[in-house]
Amino acid sequence: MRQIPMLSTRQGKAYGQLSLPPSALFGGLMVCLAFGLFIGPWGCARNPVSGRPEAVLTSESAEIEQGNRLAQVIESEMGLVQNPGLEAYLSQLGQRLANHSPRANITYQFRLADIPEANAFALPGGRIYVSRGLLPLLNSEDELAAVLGHEIGHVAARHSVRRQTASVPLAPLRIAAALGGATASIVSPRLGQLVAGLGQLPGAFAMAAYSRDQEREADRLGQQIAAAAGFDPMALSVFTDTLAREDALNKKPERGHSFLVSHPPSPERSVSAEEYAQGLTIQTELPAPLDRKAFLRHFDGIVLGQPALEGVFVDDRFLHPELGIGFSFPPNWETSNTDSSVSARSPDGSADLIVELVAKSSSALEAAEEFAGTVKLKSGPHALRVGQLDAAEASVVVRIRGENSQLALTWFAYNDLVYRFTGIAPVSEFAKVRADFEKSARSFHLLSEAERSDIFEKKLRVVESRKSENLAELGQRSGNQWSLAQTALANGVQEIEQLPPDWPVKIAHEEPYPGPRATLSRTP
Known part of the structure; x- marks a missing residue:
């Protein structure tokens, strides 16, 4: 067997030896000396892939701790x-690679991230994630090995540490305060937005994309690793083409930290x-x-898209099987379900309805009174009953975008959680939507068994083709x-x-959601 040429100075196993010219080693030392003017005690380390000395801001133990946090x-x-x-x-395959x-x-660890977008990413120190949304695009174990190998390559080359170091000459004080990229998403912008917004993270981590040179290095390392582990390195090219098809089909905007922004163009990369x-x-x-x-x-049976346990829209109704609640929005309003709230906007964009979980409490009135302690209310709060539930109401006028807006607020307590409906509209427009706000708030109720039967979610299923059957049939x-x-993608x-006959085909199948049955609990 021919040795696979690796970008490494280490010998043994399937690794060849990469000899570095004296000029390269001297250049690395000069970089360390130059960076030493900025980075003080952090100093230099030898890169585990290239073997070159390089300036780093983070020791290996600190890198691992950073990734863990x-x-x-x-x-x-x-x-x-x-x-x-x-x-x-996934863990078994990852460890093989x-x-x-x-x-x-x-120590490398491999996890399945519960996000619907196609993504894979690595954290400093060896934690590697593949998203649920990436799995439906994979068509061979070779392709999954290519994805994991690429992420292992990022960790092996310490790209996250090198990204932080690269900005030292431009912003030494910023780096000294431990700002800099901690992770980068591979395909989807959602993770980038998530990480960028986590202000509570130690060191105030910020999102940063890998450089194109780092992406190329990770591609080659990943292909080397895959081949050494018995997988076809050509699969990276095949899967890159699939990602390009997926991006074109869904017409994703090139923004933030999406795949096409943070990676070389797909045709070139493929x-x-x-x-x-x-x-x-x-x-x-x-x-x-x-x-x-x-x-x-x-992969048979994995959830596709938004899982029903996060709530689903059925026409104008929002049904949440895990929380056991439901409510309605006005017809033809544009609805949205995010991690923090469920909302709707009027067709002309002048009014919004927002539903949030705001407290752990058995008293809606107490939650409303706590809110009243932070702002001057126009009216309320006062208690009321809506169906089986304790509720409270209030209103307030606030300044939003240079004009006075009125907020209609309704709190509900159920199973020791407090939900708040907030209707927002300019004071001049409020009378037109007041009835919509009230009707929506008073639609808040416990899910019935009939409503639970309306909740479905899409799952990936694998079916085999019949003789002479095409994809449409x-x-x-x-x-x-x-x-x-x-389906073709x-x-x-x-x-x-x-x-071909008996060929496994992935499809999306809509199935009833077998969620739990919530019950009304009361606190004496």
């Missing part, structure tokens, strides 16, 4: 997929990955990758909820392609 916040905010079998499979990392002295893979040799003495059927079996037979274009085929 960041992981606690990220996991509490976005959650992890609770699927022991899938978690075990990590065994071939040029940085083997740290061609580069294909060319590089041709020079690598796959280790054949290891177990072969899973076939398509066995691989996709791991299979979709019609199986009740597929994806469009033909989305998810399965890596063309829309008009005739399928």
Whole structure:
């Protein structure tokens, strides 16, 4: 077996030795000396991939601690997929790849992030995440190995630490205060927005994209790692093409920390990955990758898109099966369900309704009175009953965007949680929407069994094709909820392609949500 040339000075296993010219080593030392004027006690370290000395701001132990603290916040905010079998499979595959990392002295951990967008990312020190939304786009174990290998490459090369160091000459005081990139999302902007907003993080971490050189380095390292672990390094090129198709199909804007902004353009990246893979040799003495059927079996049943446990809209109604509540918004208002609130905006944009969880309490009136202690109310608060629930009402006039706006506030207490409805409109427009605000607030109720039967969520299912069947025919037979274009994308085929018999095909299937039944509890 031919040795796979690695970007490493370490010898042994499947790694070749990369000799560095004296000028390169001298250049690295000069960088350390120059950066020493800014970074004081942090000093230099030898990069585990290139072998070159480089200026760093963070020791390895501090890097690991940084990643651990960041992981606690990220996991509490976005959650992890609770699927022991899938978690075990991802961890097993990740460790098989990590065994071939040029940085083997740290512990790699692999987790499934419960976010619907397609994404994968690494934190400092070895924590690697794959999103639930990435799984439907994968069509082989080789492709998943390529994604994980890429993230291992970022960790191995200490790219997060090097990103922080790169800005030292421009902003030494900012770096000295421990500001700088801690993680970067691979595909989706959502994670970037999440991390950027976590002001409570130690060191005030900020979002930053990897440089294109770092992305290319991670691609090559990932391909080397995948080949050494027995996987096809060409899969990175294939999956990059899939991501480009997905971006074009969904017409995602290029903004923030999206894949196309923080990575090289997909065609260039795909061609580069294909060319590089041709020079690598796959280790054949290891177990072969899973076939398509066995691989996709791991993903059968995962939730697609927004999970029902976070609440769903059914026409103008919002139903939350986990909290056991429901309410309605005015017809034709634009609705939204985010991590912090559920809201609706009037067609002309002049009025908003916002529903939030605001307190842990059994008393709506107490929550309203606490709010009254922070602002001068126009009226209230006063207690009332809405159906089976204790409630309270108040109103206040505030200055918003240079004009007086009136807020209609209603609090509800249920199962030791307090919800607040806030209707907002300019004072001059308030009378027109007052009835809408009141009707929506008074629609707050406990879910009925009939309403629970209206709650569905989409799940990924794997069905096998029949003889001479095409994708459209299979979709019609199986009740597929994806469009033909989305189904073709998810399965890596063309829309008009005739399928081989008994070929596993991923579809989206709408299924009833088997959530818990909440009961009304009262505090004496």
